[in-house]
Amino acid sequence: MSSDPNQTPATPPGHNDVLGHVDSPPTLIMVWVAVLALFGLTVALSSSGMFGKYTLFVQLAIGTVQAGLVAYHFMHLRHGDRVVVLTALASIFWMGILFVLFMSDYMSRSRVMG
Amino acid sequence: MTTAVTSVMPKIAPPPPEPAPAEPNYLNINYSLWSWLTTVDHKRIGILYLVSITVFFLAGGIAAGIVRLNLLAPDGAIVSEDAYNRAFTAHGVLMLFFFLIPAVPAVLGNFLIPMMIGAKDLAFPKLNLASWYVFLVGAMFGVWAILAGGIDTGWTLYPPYSSRSSTSNVVPGVFGVFISGFSSIMTGLNIMVTVHKMRAPGMTWGRLPLFVWSLYATSLIQLLGTPVIAITTVLLMVERVAGIGIFDPLIGGDPVLFQHLFWFYSHPAVYIMILPGMGVVSEVLTCFSRKNIFGYHAVAWSSMGIAVVGFMLWAHHMFVAGISFYSALLFSFLSMLVAVPSAIKVFNWTGTLYKGSITFQAPMLFALGFVVLFVIGGLTGLFLATLGTDIHLHDTYFVVAHFHFVMVGGMVLGYMAGLHFWWPKMTGRMYSDWWSRVAAAIIIVGFFLTFVPQFVMGYHGMPRRYPNYPQEFHVYNVMSTAGASILGLGYLLPVFYLTLSLFFGKKATGNPWSATGLEWQSPSPPPLFNFDEAHMPVVVCGPYEYALGIDQMGRGLPEGPGLGSANDPSDKHGESAAPGPMNKETHVVG
Ligand code: HEM
Ligand SMILES: [Cu+2]
Numbered sequence: 001m002s003s004d005p006n007q008t009p010a011t012p013p014g015h016n017d018v019l020g021h022v023d024s025p026p027t028l029i030m031v032w033v034a035v036l037a038l039f040g041l042t043v044a045l046s047s048s049g050m051f052g053k054y055t056l057f058v059q060l061a062i063g064t065v066q067a068g069l070v071a072y073h074f075m076h077l078r079h080g081d082r083v084v085v086l087t088a089l090a091s092i093f094w095m096g097i098l099f100v101l102f103m104s105d106y107m108s109r110s111r112v113m114g
Numbered sequence: 115m116t117t118a119v120t121s122v123m124p125k126i127a128p129p130p131p132e133p134a135p136a137e138p139n140y141l142n143i144n145y146s147l148w149s150w151l152t153t154v155d156h157k158r159i160g161i162l163y164l165v166s167i168t169v170f171f172l173a174g175g176i177a178a179g180i181v182r183l184n185l186l187a188p189d190g191a192i193v194s195e196d197a198y199n200r201a202f203t204a205h206g207v208l209m210l211f212f213f214l215i216p217a218v219p220a221v222l223g224n225f226l227i228p229m230m231i232g233a234k235d236l237a238f239p240k241l242n243l244a245s246w247y248v249f250l251v252g253a254m255f256g257v258w259a260i261l262a263g264g265i266d267t268g269w270t271l272y273p274p275y276s277s278r279s280s281t282s283n284v285v286p287g288v289f290g291v292f293i294s295g296f297s298s299i300m301t302g303l304n305i306m307v308t309v310h311k312m313r314a315p316g317m318t319w320g321r322l323p324l325f326v327w328s329l330y331a332t333s334l335i336q337l338l339g340t341p342v343i344a345i346t347t348v349l350l351m352v353e354r355v356a357g358i359g360i361f362d363p364l365i366g367g368d369p370v371l372f373q374h375l376f377w378f379y380s381h382p383a384v385y386i387m388i389l390p391g392m393g394v395v396s397e398v399l400t401c402f403s404r405k406n407i408f409g410y411h412a413v414a415w416s417s418m419g420i421a422v423v424g425f426m427l428w429a430h431h432m433f434v435a436g437i438s439f440y441s442a443l444l445f446s447f448l449s450m451l452v453a454v455p456s457a458i459k460v461f462n463w464t465g466t467l468y469k470g471s472i473t474f475q476a477p478m479l480f481a482l483g484f485v486v487l488f489v490i491g492g493l494t495g496l497f498l499a500t501l502g503t504d505i506h507l508h509d510t511y512f513v514v515a516h517f518h519f520v521m522v523g524g525m526v527l528g529y530m531a532g533l534h535f536w537w538p539k540m541t542g543r544m545y546s547d548w549w550s551r552v553a554a555a556i557i558i559v560g561f562f563l564t565f566v567p568q569f570v571m572g573y574h575g576m577p578r579r580y581p582n583y584p585q586e587f588h589v590y591n592v593m594s595t596a597g598a599s600i601l602g603l604g605y606l607l608p609v610f611y612l613t614l615s616l617f618f619g620k621k622a623t624g625n626p627w628s629a630t631g632l633e634w635q636s637p638s639p640p641p642l643f644n645f646d647e648a649h650m651p652v653v654v655c656g657p658y659e660y661a662l663g664i665d666q667m668g669r670g671l672p673e674g675p676g677l678g679s680a681n682d683p684s685d686k687h688g689e690s691a692a693p694g695p696m697n698k699e700t701h702v703v704g
Pocket of ligand 1: 270384385387388430431449450452453456491492493494495496498499500504507508509513516517520521524525
């Protein structure tokens with residue numbers, strides 16, 4: 001990183017510094033395996049028809065758990081300070097805008113006006 | 115707040131001495147091609163972007179030329195109907211994804227954000243270089259799609275036509291858009307982190323130049339919106355390649371879903387295109403009217419307001435696509451809301467001009483053009499956002515005229531204003547004052563002639579994207595094509611005089627416009643790390659203290675060469691001249 005002019009030479013590993021606490025490889029591998037296992041579960045569910053018309057909801061729930069694992073471990077939310085966690089939550093809120101306004105169309109489309 | 119300034123000036127620190135020309139500066143430090151291709155200097159990367167997007171602007175312009183020439187005759191003057199479809203698609207894709215979106219953020223933003231906030235570089239210099247390479251890879255796919263025969267879906271890529279029926283090169287084109295999106299995310303991320311983490315001492319949020327605020331808001335949209343278009347394009351490719359039903363109703367998909375997802379990005383994307391232009395205009399208008407901005411906080415917050423509200427109105431593009439009537443009402447209402455922050459900006463710019471000491475150099479002409487054309491574009495946006503009128507106007511030339519007023523009249527003029535304003539800083543050379551003013555005038559005249567007739571045609575029902583039209587529209591189309599050729603000439607002029615200025619232009623001083631921002635405190639062109647290591651800037655006041663005649667470090671402004679221009683030899687020789695501080699008595703209002 002010698003060519004990087006912004007690197008202040010001696011940054012003490014502060015609490016905000018990701019390098020300060022590296023996740024151990026076993027943890028990372030376990031999380032990875034868990035995410036893959038959940039993926040397998042989703043695929044299996046789609047052909048088993050176990051939950052009938054609710055399959056989609058179950059699959060979406062699994063997907064949420066997967067995304068949560070990735071965010072918490074791989075994206076280091078685990079080590080994030082409050083601002084980082086708030087930012088992550090804000091992006092979920094923003095996705096809420098997408099879904100709510102989507103639904104304003106899909107849920108009222110069949111209503112007849114007047 | 116309100117400081118009445120009369121001709122008696124308070125004693126302030128003297129203007130800084132002209133900084134010694136940096137030896138070496140960022141341009142002459144190394145001439146090898148390799149040093150350019152591996153540079154992590156934000157200024158050089160800005161130049162790399164400048165060169166690449168200029169190429170795409172010319173390519174997109176050629177496509178536009180084909181479209182306009184073909185419309186000279188009611189049943190197609192030069193190309194087949196199929197080729198016509200491919201020409202307007204190429205025009206849209208090139209201009210939007212490969213020119214307008216990167217134009218100001220990646221060229222001027224890259225170059226100026228670190229300088230404006232008093233930093234040595236962006237937060238992630240290598241990511242910055244990576245973003246340029248990713249952009250090029252994406253662009254190569256786009257070019258491949260076009261050279262292999264083009265795409266005929268329109269830039270909006272609506273399925274099921276794009277996924278089922280079209281035989282054109284949809285996949286490489288869409289893949290190019292997908293890839294270049296990541297470059298946009300990288301630039302946005304970089305700018306955002308830089309603004310948060312690397313401001314010079316004293317550069318509080320309330321003292322940031324408005325250009326920085328507007329690019330901050332833009333970055334927010336880039337970060338939040340672009341992933342959605344990435345997913346959408348992937349879904350489209352999956353459907354087209356693997357036949358998995360997502361959007362195509364024949365295989366269980368929903369075509370309206372595509373439009374929702376597409377516009378959820380693409381409406382905010384129009385603000386990615388306009389917000390940076392608004393930032394440029396705030397800088398230029400204050401400098402060339404020698405006034406503080408009217409309502410700094412209102413202008414800064416309206417950028418953020420546009421960024422946030424801009425995410426909630428996408429379905430105004432879909433009023434006649436079969437969405438729910440109630441939802442359409444809601445989106446029509448929400449679309450009205452976004453006019454509020456836009457109007458706040460316009461009123462504040464007008465307030466800034468009021469009783470200023472205005473001079474009309476090229477950047478100012480472009481910026482004034484921006485304001486006028488953006489007002490027209492924005493107001494016609496309201497016509498379209500009104501549910502009832504849109505049913506009549508949707509997919510007509512009225513829409514085409516609307517968005518060209520905001521994108522070409524607004525953003526391209528904003529980009530030109532910025533390029534002309536900062537060109538001396540970027541290159542160390544002044545360009546021809548006379549030719550640049552002529553170019554601005556030609557561009558604005560050509561613009562009106564091209565797009566005003568389109569409003570009329572559209573109102574009378576000429577649909578967009580049709581190669582043929584009834585005889586009654588002939589005269590309007592001829593006018594529009596004539597205007598487009600004037601416009602094209604206007605765009606070619608800067609290519610010449612700016613290039614010539616590199617070799618023959620007068621050497622620019624550090625602060626040729628006598629402006630207040632930190633970027634003017636280093637020599638032109640700047641040294642590798644922007645500022646003298648020993649004297650990193652310390653900010654003591656807001657960004658536009660023109661009335662007080664001080665820069666952001668609290669020092670006096672140099673006399674611009676334009677002061678008392680009657681006896682100024684540079685003026686007579688057609689060089690650019692600056693207004694200088696306090697050209698005449700200035701009344702400060704607000
Ligand atoms: C005052 C704010 C604005 C409002 C209320 C507004 C409203 C609209 C509406 C309702 C449409 C859809 C018309 C139709 O297809 O029937 C539209 C189209 C469009 N607008 Fe705006 N607009 C605004 C500002 C802008 C800005 C700032 C830009 C770009 C810089 C822009 C770019 C576009 C584009 C590209 C389209 C056409 C997209 C397409 O179908 O190809 N608009 N606008
Ligand atoms: Cu829109």
